[in-house]
Amino acid sequence: MTERLGVDIGGVLIDRVNDDTDTSFFGDNYLRTTAVPGAFDALKRLANCRFEDRIHLVSKCGPRVEQKSRDWLDHHDFFRKTGIDPANLHFCRKRQDKAPICDSLGLTHFIDDRLEVLSYLKTVPNLYLFHPTPGEVEKHARHLHRVHRVETWDDVLAALMQNQSA
């Protein structure tokens, strides 16, 4: 099976640590919102060493945040730095809408900070729950058995680079 990786944006690429500060992604200074540490380098490595041109970004948001996300990715030179194809950027409006996108792209791996989102991805065999909030995990805990928990991009690399069958 050809391996294809899907990656969420909010809370996985764009750091929630900015929330409630003057660099919040939801404020006027959204271009200054910081990336999750190590995200760009890790994705570049995953592209070079395993997934090649088969890494996709899949984000759920409204039209305004979609535009801000596109601006942020451009401003931070994301596609050049990671080597990911700008055409591999997908947006949807509802959390459950990520599932048909993952299905049609044939994704085999997905990284998201929301357990609820991962719970919808029935066609994706390898699910990674990235630095989730405790409250969200508690609410959807019945799906925890399907996911691998990771806290950092180093954890992602450890899971995906050392064990090529995971």
Ligand SMILES: [Mg+2]
């Ligand atoms: Mg997210």
